[in-house]
Amino acid sequence: MGARSKPRVEVRRSERRRRTVSAYRDGDKIVVLVPNNLSGAEERAWVTRMVARIERKELKSAVPRGWSDEDLTERARVLSDEYLGGLAVPESVRWVSNQRSRWGSCTPRDRTIRLSERLQRMPEWVVDYVIVHELAHLIEPQHDEKFWGWVSNYPASDKAKGYLAGWSDAARISRPPSEEIFPAGEDVD
Numbered sequence: 001m002g003a004r005s006k007p008r009v010e011v012r013r014s015e016r017r018r019r020t021v022s023a024y025r026d027g028d029k030i031v032v033l034v035p036n037n038l039s040g041a042e043e044r045a046w047v048t049r050m051v052a053r054i055e056r057k058e059l060k061s062a063v064p065r066g067w068s069d070e071d072l073t074e075r076a077r078v079l080s081d082e083y084l085g086g087l088a089v090p091e092s093v094r095w096v097s098n099q100r101s102r103w104g105s106c107t108p109r110d111r112t113i114r115l116s117e118r119l120q121r122m123p124e125w126v127v128d129y130v131i132v133h134e135l136a137h138l139i140e141p142q143h144d145e146k147f148w149g150w151v152s153n154y155p156a157s158d159k160a161k162g163y164l165a166g167w168s169d170a171a172r173i174s175r176p177p178s179e180e181i182f183p184a185g186e187d188v189d
Helices: 040-061 069-083 117-121 124-139 145-151 157-173
Strands: 008-014 022-026 029-035 092-096 104-107 112-116
Touching: 008 040, 022 040, 029 040, 069 092, 069 112, 069 124, 092 117, 104 124, 112 117, 112 124, 117 124, 124 145, 124 157
Parallel strands: 008 029, 092 112
Antiparallel strands: 022 029, 104 112
């Protein structure tokens, strides 16, 4: 499955638009409509925020991955064989709904791995990265140099870390700030 690329963004300034910022998807690009009187910094901030909002909306409407816990456990075994020399064998891997601040967790003592159900709508290579990351904890429990050496065997690890960091930042940025530049309605559609 291919990586989701950064969308093309077109910013349209309007003399008639005074207080609102809106955005919508137009094919492979996102169009952001802003008032003409915004500074460059304000425009960049709003574009980042509105693109994140569109992408979050699209992610929510995507069909979740239908992998069962058994599918996840088998996927983990395949990834362990391919990237960790088969050294990390989990007892179980399962989706959980109670992880809101982390993507996955591992308990080396009982060899169980839990993945946030938020990953179900993300690209397969991102899910694979999180699985490899958690599998590496079965070999090296701490986030030390040896641990990251194991994780780096997964070829898309840097890209996946960036994807997850971007997703987390977008989710953080999109929370309503205490003071908004344009408090009037911000249409997404």
